[in-house]
Amino acid sequence: MASAHPLSMDPSSPDPSKPRFGEPVKLLPVIFVFGSMIFLWSIYIVYHCLPVIAASYWPGFFELIVFNVLTGLVLTCYIRCILQHPGTIPDKDLSGVATWECLPQDESKLKYTSCEGDAQEKKRSGERRTCKWCSKYKPDRCHHCRVCRMCILKMDHHCPWIYNCVGFKNHKYFMLLLFYGTLCLFFMVWTMMPSALKATRDPQSPFTDVMVLVFGESIATILAVLLSMFSAFHFWLMLQGMTTIEYCEKSKKDSSRKRSHYNRGLLGNICASLGDNPFLWLLPCNNVGGDGITYVSEDTPLRLCSNKDVGSPLEKSLTSPRTLQKMELNLGSPIIDNTLTSSKLLGV
Ligand SMILES: [Zn+2]
Numbered sequence: 268m269a270s271a272h273p274l275s276m277d278p279s280s281p282d283p284s285k286p287r288f289g290e291p292v293k294l295l296p297v298i299f300v301f302g303s304m305i306f307l308w309s310i311y312i313v314y315h316c317l318p319v320i321a322a323s324y325w326p327g328f329f330e331l332i333v334f335n336v337l338t339g340l341v342l343t344c345y346i347r348c349i350l351q352h353p354g355t356i357p358d359k360d361l362s363g364v365a366t367w368e369c370l371p372q373d374e375s376k377l378k379y380t381s382c383e384g385d386a387q388e389k390k391r392s393g394e395r396r397t398c399k400w401c402s403k404y405k406p407d408r409c410h411h412c413r414v415c416r417m418c419i420l421k422m423d424h425h426c427p428w429i430y431n432c433v434g435f436k437n438h439k440y441f442m443l444l445l446f447y448g449t450l451c452l453f454f455m456v457w458t459m460m461p462s463a464l465k466a467t468r469d470p471q472s473p474f475t476d477v478m479v480l481v482f483g484e485s486i487a488t489i490l491a492v493l494l495s496m497f498s499a500f501h502f503w504l505m506l507q508g509m510t511t512i513e514y515c516e517k518s519k520k521d522s523s524r525k526r527s528h529y530n531r532g533l534l535g536n537i538c539a540s541l542g543d544n545p546f547l548w549l550l551p552c553n554n555v556g557g558d559g560i561t562y563v564s565e566d567t568p569l570r571l572c573s574n575k576d577v578g579s580p581l582e583k584s585l586t587s588p589r590t591l592q593k594m595e596l597n598l599g600s601p602i603i604d605n606t607l608t609s610s611k612l613l614g615v
């Protein structure tokens with residue numbers, strides 16, 4: 268069971284006594300990404316910007332400024348993705364009275380006395396979802412990550428490239444990382460192409476310059492295409508108000524039920540991920556509202572669902588052991604008791 272952490276002001280922060288980077292080998296993908304960034308940045312500056320500035324000052328200077336601003340934003344988002352914990356289940360609720368902790372033998376007794384909240388996702392039996400590893404009740408959209416060894420609020424997926432889960436508190440940084448990363452790579456590909464073409468056509472160009480420019484342009488193009496496809500998928504999910512895990516759950520549902528229970532409409536979904544103030548949407552700052560635990564509000568369709576949905580064939584397929592097992596394999600996170608009956612809702 269997680270111990271209390273009185274020094275932490277945020278109840279959903281992890282126990283500070285647990286080491287954040289306890290397994291150095293899992294830092295290798297992070298080191299690889301940093302290395303790739305430095306490699307591409309150096310090629311762009313040394314083999315493209317400086318020669319262009321030497322030939323014609325202002326165009327090269329403009330590209331230098333734009334590229335470095337984008338690189339700075341990418342680095343900021345990337346570092347915040349790594350360092351910002353996505354949030355875990357607190358020990359107690361904000362009042363400090365009700366508890367999220369549960370002991371297996373007391374589960375039935377505590378069922379109605381602890382943080383009951385507005386939890387919508389429940390086991391097929393109607394009981395609240397619990398995590399057997401953390402010994403806590405699970406809020407909606409929360410899942411246990413086997414790599415992080417804790418439950419993650421609004422878990423999207425575990426990302427080895429940031430040695431962290433993408434969840435409630437760092438989802439905005441992740442989305443901005445994809446956005447600025449794609450923008451930066453396409454800017455590099457587009458503006459460096461004339462330099463690469465000129466070097467390949469000019470017989471006077473040193474062989475090293477030609478090789479480095481063509482190699483850098485090729486790597487940047489491949490990364491830009493891959494990252495743009497990955498970004499398009501995640502921005503589509505954001506506009507649907509869905510996490511990757513919820514998308515995998517829904518992929519088993521029939522097409523008429525594709526709408527997420529957490530869908531607040533286009534603008535509401537963007538605000539839920541990037542914050543309520545549109546002027547701060549593109550800045551890597553912490554301005555996202557909510558607590559990562561409660562998702563029932565006036566603008567979610569949760570209140571519109573009726574009890575007739577409970578136990579429908581659709582939900583049975585959603586919660587079949589095979590579906591859950593497949594999700595665990597794909598996402599690397601055990602969806603241990605995710606026998607959701609998410610449409611057993613308030614019913615108005
Ligand atoms: Zn857990």
Ligand SMILES: [Zn+2]
Pocket residue numbers: 412413414415416424425426431432433
């Ligand atoms: Zn994780």
